[in-house]
Amino acid sequence: NAGVTQTPKFQVLKTGQSMTLQCAQDMNHEYMSWYRQDPGMGLRLIHYSVGAGITDQGEVPNGYNVSRSTTEDFPLRLLSAAPSQTSVYFCASRARNTEAFFGQGTRLTVV
Amino acid sequence: AQSVAQPEDQVNVAEGNPLTVKCTYSVSGNPYLFWYVQYPNRGLQFLLKYITGDNLVKGSYGFEAEFNKSQTSFHLKKPSALVSDSALYFCAVSGRRALTFGSGTRLQVQP
Numbered sequence: 167n168a169g170v171t172q173t174p175k176f177q178v179l180k181t182g183q184s185m186t187l188q189c190a191q192d193m194n195h196e197y198m199s200w201y202r203q204d205p206g207m208g209l210r211l212i213h214y215s216v217g218a219g220i221t222d223q224g225e226v227p228n229g230y231n232v233s234r235s236t237t238e239d240f241p242l243r244l245l246s247a248a249p250s251q252t253s254v255y256f257c258a259s260r261a262r263n264t265e266a267f268f269g270q271g272t273r274l275t276v277v
Numbered sequence: 278a279q280s281v282a283q284p285e286d287q288v289n290v291a292e293g294n295p296l297t298v299k300c301t302y303s304v305s306g307n308p309y310l311f312w313y314v315q316y317p318n319r320g321l322q323f324l325l326k327y328i329t330g331d332n333l334v335k336g337s338y339g340f341e342a343e344f345n346k347s348q349t350s351f352h353l354k355k356p357s358a359l360v361s362d363s364a365l366y367f368c369a370v371s372g373r374r375a376l377t378f379g380s381g382t383r384l385q386v387q388p
Contacts (some may be wrong), residue, residue, distance in 0.1 A: 207379040
């Protein structure tokens, strides 16, 4: 039972580079979300999805894109990496009004 | 829009003593409330939730939480703290979009 799988675990990017963080879940959950975690700021919502083909912006969406072509996958794309995007990124999935299950996180450094 | 406040950045307690980590929330309608724990360099682990029913909710690792509607609070408690409970704790509320998290409280249990 894999749960929520995020890849990669670590990544270093140069300013201006693009990349995709992968997230997959095998629990058939409708809801998926991406958060970033920065010291002293908790988890802030970047983008979320309430089902395949449906995505929307969270609190801090600028510089990120998402898509949800299948129930299982919810990739996060950094369009042109900036040092301000250095953070730990978490993907989560859940059924409606239940607890969320989190991936192990991706530690991203932009230099 | 919903919000969560964790007023203490850090809580220090001696091993064997009771602990409380505070959380207050703001949400329209009935609240769905959650506590998560994060150990260093790990993802978030679900501890417990309040959806409806008894105001005292029991969860994993001996933790419990008390829901108080009049005070809009959902404090996390444990009767006897362990050194291994030292971690970062997050309170969260469920909205239509995704979970909204507090800024986190670091719990330090001294031997």
